[in-house]
Amino acid sequence: MEKQYKAIGEEAWKNNAEKINAELFIFTYGSLVVQLVKDYENYSAVNKQLDKMGYNIGVRMVDDMMARTSLERCTGFSATAEVIAKVGFKLFLNVIPTVANWSADAKEFSLILDDNPLNDFCELPPKAVADGLRYSNVLCGVIRGALEMMQMQTEVEYVRDVLCGDDVSEIRVKLLRMLDEEVPASDD
Amino acid sequence: MEQVYVKLELIGFRIGRRLAERFAPPNRRLTDTLDIVKFVCKDIWMVMFNRQIDNLKTNHRGIYVLQDNKFKWFLRMSGNNGGAAAARRAQPYIWLPCGIIRGVLDSFGVNTVVIAETLGLPQCTFQIKVVNDA
Numbered sequence: 397m398e399k400q401y402k403a404i405g406e407e408a409w410k411n412n413a414e415k416i417n418a419e420l421f422i423f424t425y426g427s428l429v430v431q432l433v434k435d436y437e438n439y440s441a442v443n444k445q446l447d448k449m450g451y452n453i454g455v456r457m458v459d460d461m462m463a464r465t466s467l468e469r470c471t472g473f474s475a476t477a478e479v480i481a482k483v484g485f486k487l488f489l490n491v492i493p494t495v496a497n498w499s500a501d502a503k504e505f506s507l508i509l510d511d512n513p514l515n516d517f518c519e520l521p522p523k524a525v526a527d528g529l530r531y532s533n534v535l536c537g538v539i540r541g542a543l544e545m546m547q548m549q550t551e552v553e554y555v556r557d558v559l560c561g562d563d564v565s566e567i568r569v570k571l572l573r574m575l576d577e578e579v580p581a582s583d584d
Numbered sequence: 585m586e587q588v589y590v591k592l593e594l595i596g597f598r599i600g601r602r603l604a605e606r607f608a609p610p611n612r613r614l615t616d617t618l619d620i621v622k623f624v625c626k627d628i629w630m631v632m633f634n635r636q637i638d639n640l641k642t643n644h645r646g647i648y649v650l651q652d653n654k655f656k657w658f659l660r661m662s663g664n665n666g667g668a669a670a671a672r673r674a675q676p677y678i679w680l681p682c683g684i685i686r687g688v689l690d691s692f693g694v695n696t697v698v699i700a701e702t703l704g705l706p707q708c709t710f711q712i713k714v715v716n717d718a
Contacts, residue, residue, distance in 0.1 A: 423599045
C-alpha cells in the first residue's frame, strides 16, 4: 500500500505537473513573508495570516491533486497521512516528509521534513525566532484546507522548525472530527 | 485596490532584486540599459514563465515596451462578458511582474517606472520608463 502511494506521487510529479523555477518560488514566498511582517508588525499575526492564506490555497490545491492523480478514497486516517506525504508534498514541493509519532488513538501524527524547500536562502533574525515566527506556516494552512475539503476537520501546527534552531522541521496534524457533507462555506 | 497595488508591486520588487542577483550573467557586465532590458526579456522571463518576451520595442529615449502574446498567468482566464471586462479583472495579476521588472532594473542601477496593460487576454504589454533623477 505504501509503495503504491509513492509510485502515484512519483508518476504524477513526473508526467502531470507543470514545474516552475524553484528559486523563483522561494524568492516569491520570502518576499511575501517579508511584506506580511512589515504590514502586521507582530509575528503571531503573521503566522495567523500565513495559515489563512495556506487554507485558501489548500482548499483549491486538493482539487488539483485529485485531478492529476488517480487516487481512490483513503481507507483511514493513516492512509490520509501517507497520501499527504507521498503524493501531496511530492507533487507540489518535490519532497517527501516522513510520517511519524502517531498518537495512541491514531488521530494525531507528525510530518517530519528533513528538507523544506521554502527554507532555502532563508535566515531569520533573532527577534523573529524569539517571538515565534513560523516561517513556513503556510504549509499548515494548506494541509488544514485540503483536509477540510475531504471532510476532515483538523488542527495543524508547526512544532519544530530548522530556522528556529531545531534539527528537523515537524508539522503536527490532529484530526478533530469528520465533517458531514455540506455546502462549503465561502472562503475569505 | 490602491493598497493592493502598492503591496504586490513591492513584493515583486523584492523578488526582482533577488532574481537579478541570482541570475545575472557571471561573465559579462550589463552596462547599457538596453542590455539590461534584454536580460529581463530573455533570462528573467525564461526563469519566470519558461518563455521569452515576444516583442521588444524602444524609442531609444528611455521607453521600452515589452510584449508577451501568451502571458502565462492569463492563459486559463476568461470572463463571461467579453474581453474588456475580463482584462480589467485580470489587472491585479500583472502588478507583481511589474514590480519584478522594476526590481531587476533597480539592481543594475536603473531607476524606472513600470506599467502594464492588456488589450485582450492572454496578451500583455509592459511599458518601462527610465527615470533620471540621479
